[in-house]
Amino acid sequence: MPFIVYDLETSGLDPAWNVPLQAALIHVDDELRPLSELSLRCRLPAYIVPSPGALLTTGIRPDQLDQAPMSSLELLGQIGRALRAWAPATILGHNVLRYDEEVLRHNFLTHLLPPYATQSTGLKRADTLVMLRASILIEPGAITVPVDGNGKRSLKLGAVCRANGIALTEDEAHDALFDARATLALFRLLRERAPRSVELMLANAHKSGPIRLLSRGDLICLGGQSALVPAVGVMANPNNATSWAALDLSIDPASYLDGSAEDVAGLLTRSGARPVRMVKTNAQPIVLAWEDAQHALPADRLDDAVYNDRARQVRRHPTFQRHLTEALKNRFADREPLPYPEATLYSGGFLSDADMRICARWHELPWDQRGALVKHLGDVRLQAFANRQMFLEAPECLAPEAWRKGRDWLRERLTTETDVPWLTLPKAIREVAELRSSLDAQDADRHAHLDAIERWLRERSDRQQMAA
Structure with missing residues (x-):
């Protein structure tokens, strides 16, 4: 199967409150020969305040934020079209499953695109870090595997590449296309030197692979950050079929099987x-599978018979699985939802097919015709995002009252001093001061970069105050 290798550079670290500023996608065949390459850069949306630390890390200058050739809406649309055009394929990146994929999901939602586009028919997801x-x-x-200055193993893309003879300098790192x-x-190197690992992990690039292993009830090996443990799958989360509970059989189940429902719930969160x-x-x-990885279990592993006996104890216990089912159902019941539509990707439910058809039509129409579609959207989140995009991209198409509402929303978004989960101009200016105090006094280039960031932030802040 072909692959789509990609990377994003973003305005900050929190996926719900930041946007991609750069994106690069490389389409290769199953022999990893390049077929197509796409490099995109967009302007910073008016409502986003970029993290000064992120700009300092990526080397993006403030003037670049305003001069890119396309809008955030256009960049995300191009990514979506590339994914559809290049399917079937396995989507691949470094640390993308924990970060880049989340950025895409949240931004596809806020830009009226299918949030789970990377899991559409014909697409699988893989990660070179995993x-x-x-x-x-x-x-x-x-x-x-390189070791950092603190003597700890580093699996960062740049460090691993340089340790294995792959060219990626510090100056090139954090540029989407170079990354x-x-x-x-x-990935080529992994396929060459660790072919069995790659083969086994590509079998898990679609949820059907892990579910098959977890649902059999056989012994399996479960990997974490640094070690494998003997385990057995128990059940899927009743509220989310893609989330499975497995038991670490290196821990004697006799220590928890007879616990109350509250005790079992505590197993999910205990330190x-x-x-x-x-x-x-x-x-x-x-x-x-046990036969594929048991050789790599820790040296203090027990006999297979012990692990099989522990798995049987769990299956035969009269109350444990019932208690675990209730614990999984109520796992996030006390979590307070945030009162912002951007934060509702997972808590607000899936988008309906009808709304997705309207969104697709919305993207096809001229701006002066899009407003009429908004009232037909059943999901209030999509209505809010559509109105936002109208204000940002085609304010001339709005009625005066709608334009004033957009203006007031933007001013509040950028300048509020209340405690909000996104980065505001006042918070960013304070962050600049904190970064400056931590910089090496002799690092003239980074100090100059930080000075430019601060000037840009203060100019934006002054414009908002003057408009008010």
């Missing part, structure tokens, strides 16, 4: 070793 961890566990030594090319080179592990089956988990 495959690298798997190779360290089951094919140790295949890939050189995508380096990720492709790292230290947790006997119940939650597995995201649609995020390429390190879930491996």
